[in-house]
Amino acid sequence: MLSSQRNKLLCETGPGTSMGELLRRYWQPIAGVSEFEQQDAKAVRIMGEDLVLYRDREGNYGLVDRHCPHRRADLAYGFTEDRGLRCNYHGWLWDHTGACLHQPFEETRHPEGTFRDKVRIKAYPVVAKAGLLWAYLGPQPAPLLPDWDRFYSRGYKQVVISEIPCNWFQCQENSIDPVHFEWLHSNWSMVLRGQDGPRAPTHTRLGFDEFDYGFVYRRIREDTTENDELWTTGRVCLWPNCLYVGHFEWRVPIDDTSTLSVGWFIDELPGDAPYEQEQIPTWHAPVRDEKTGRWIDTHVMNQDYIAWVGQGEIADRTLEHLGESDRGVIMLRKRMFDEMDAVTAGRDPLGTIRDPARNDRVYLPIVGGLNRPARGDGPQPFVFLAGQPDEVRTEHEQAWQQCAAASAAG
Amino acid sequence: MAGTTAGPAPRPAESYELAEARGYGLTAGDLRRWDPLSAIQIHWARKHGLSPDDARRWAREGVGVRDAVRAVRLRITPEQVRPWAAAGFVPGDAVEAAEAGMTLAEATAWLRAGFILPDAALLVGDGWTLAEATAARYAGVNRYA
Numbered sequence: 001m002l003s004s005q006r007n008k009l010l011c012e013t014g015p016g017t018s019m020g021e022l023l024r025r026y027w028q029p030i031a032g033v034s035e036f037e038q039q040d041a042k043a044v045r046i047m048g049e050d051l052v053l054y055r056d057r058e059g060n061y062g063l064v065d066r067h068c069p070h071r072r073a074d075l076a077y078g079f080t081e082d083r084g085l086r087c088n089y090h091g092w093l094w095d096h097t098g099a100c101l102h103q104p105f106e107e108t109r110h111p112e113g114t115f116r117d118k119v120r121i122k123a124y125p126v127v128a129k130a131g132l133l134w135a136y137l138g139p140q141p142a143p144l145l146p147d148w149d150r151f152y153s154r155g156y157k158q159v160v161i162s163e164i165p166c167n168w169f170q171c172q173e174n175s176i177d178p179v180h181f182e183w184l185h186s187n188w189s190m191v192l193r194g195q196d197g198p199r200a201p202t203h204t205r206l207g208f209d210e211f212d213y214g215f216v217y218r219r220i221r222e223d224t225t226e227n228d229e230l231w232t233t234g235r236v237c238l239w240p241n242c243l244y245v246g247h248f249e250w251r252v253p254i255d256d257t258s259t260l261s262v263g264w265f266i267d268e269l270p271g272d273a274p275y276e277q278e279q280i281p282t283w284h285a286p287v288r289d290e291k292t293g294r295w296i297d298t299h300v301m302n303q304d305y306i307a308w309v310g311q312g313e314i315a316d317r318t319l320e321h322l323g324e325s326d327r328g329v330i331m332l333r334k335r336m337f338d339e340m341d342a343v344t345a346g347r348d349p350l351g352t353i354r355d356p357a358r359n360d361r362v363y364l365p366i367v368g369g370l371n372r373p374a375r376g377d378g379p380q381p382f383v384f385l386a387g388q389p390d391e392v393r394t395e396h397e398q399a400w401q402q403c404a405a406a407s408a409a410g
Numbered sequence: 411m412a413g414t415t416a417g418p419a420p421r422p423a424e425s426y427e428l429a430e431a432r433g434y435g436l437t438a439g440d441l442r443r444w445d446p447l448s449a450i451q452i453h454w455a456r457k458h459g460l461s462p463d464d465a466r467r468w469a470r471e472g473v474g475v476r477d478a479v480r481a482v483r484l485r486i487t488p489e490q491v492r493p494w495a496a497a498g499f500v501p502g503d504a505v506e507a508a509e510a511g512m513t514l515a516e517a518t519a520w521l522r523a524g525f526i527l528p529d530a531a532l533l534v535g536d537g538w539t540l541a542e543a544t545a546a547r548y549a550g551v552n553r554y555a
Binding site for chain 1: 476
């Protein structure tokens with residue numbers, strides 16, 4: 001249980017809020033690289049800021065204010081040039097650093113004028129990595145974008161994005177809540193399939209550890225022991241807004257009542273012949289069944305979404321009754337408060353990396369190891385989110401067949 | 411590696427335990443020296459100056475490395491944890507209580523009222539009394555009580 005003031009501290013991420021300041025100390029994934037095969041610019045809203053993400057013809061990614069500083073026109077309807085994004089209203093041209101490069105009529109009237117040097121647009125750095133576009137909305141100097149070791153694993157990768165109509169923090173609390181898996185995913189799935197039991201193995205013990213990049217939660221169920229990797233290695237609540245269980249699930253605040261779920265998934269492929277994926281596809285997953293109007297409940301993360309949105313747009317933590325299964329959640333909240341204080345005090349918060357020597361294929365604990373063998377019975381259906389496009393499924397199957405053939409030949 | 415999987419070749423397969431140890435900058439020798447602690451616990455203990463013997467001593471009391479590191483910082487001894495365990499708390503709760511300035515009697519009262527210790531400690535740290543927290547907990551349940 002929390003006071004409403006403390007709850008607000010955790011949930012509000014707009015500019016100038018404590019949590020907003022904390023989250024702005026980290027690079028956030030905000031889109032897929034492949035989305036810019038079909039478009040040059042798109043409107044995005046991140047932590048309450050309305051912005052436009054674009055790629056110019058030189059290949060620079062920019063993230064600038066949604067509204068042109070001239071007369072506030074919508075730059076999501078602007079057009080890209082060799083360098084920068086040009087407003088469709090009067091043609092002012094902005095580059096990815098926030099500089100104004102051209103003001104057509106102003107420069108016609110005053111060829112020697114310097115008006116363009118006196119205006120700027122809000123601009124944030126964007127970096128492409130692992131098929132994702134990452135933005136940094138905080139003060140300079142920015143920390144390094146983490147170079148997670150998992151990004152280099154061999155396999156078929158895909159990025160899946162969805163918008164969840166609730167606050168980001170209730171999504172992230174799920175990242176350190178082991179017991180929910182038994183009920184929300186195992187037992188409820190059986191009910192949805194019309195099965196009457198037997199129920200999933202019960203959790204008997206939980207453990208939590210801390211490391212440089214967050215927390216690890218560990219579990220023992222009635223069918224496992226202390227020798228099981230779910231206990232010895234555990235799963236990662238990756239600081240500050242991600243779950244890592246071999247794939248990544250970031251929960252990026254769009255604003256205080258909606259969250260961008262950004263998933264980075266990898267499926268192991270057979271054999272060990274070199275495999276290079278030309279491009280990591282990005283697709284957008286629906287959250288609601290258009291026919292029934294109800295939330296989709298068929299896939300693992302969709303089930304999570306149902307739990308999260310069910311808590312309300314912003315979960316009212318003044319009405320909670322926390323129990324033993326919530327120890328991780330309480331630990332997470334406490335650490336969030338501590339790290340907000342650290343930022344207020346001018347310190348770097350947990351998990352920021354500034355030393356390039358430390359940022360080389362950074363290890364994260366993973367059950368099964370980094371280079372897990374592929375299952376022998378062919379490519380597995382995508383179980384995490386509903387709506388995988390046929391072309392992505394087909395590409396995965398083709399990658400599997402290509403690797404299986406290379407393995408058989410080799 | 412924007413948009414592609416290009417990069418260094420995958421490392422050869424090895425035992426999960428060793429791979430994990432190496433991920434934390436540990437060797438097989440470290441694992442032996444710190445047995446039975448796991449790689450992540452060894453990493454955290456070393457980072458915070460907790461010796462293998464001390465980590466094992468805390469573990470015998472049921473206190474994991476994360477809480478042991480905090481306990482040492484608060485100058486709590488393993489022996490001080492025992493009354494907490496005897497009173498039905500998770501041993502590491504003693505550390506949580508000490509951080510919040512709660513006595514065993516206070517923590518027991520909160521527990522009897524249905525607040526597990528980390529929850530109670532956070533509330534106490536925010537200035538709540540048990541009476542206030544109990545009233546707030548039921549405020550939305552029975553408005554006419």
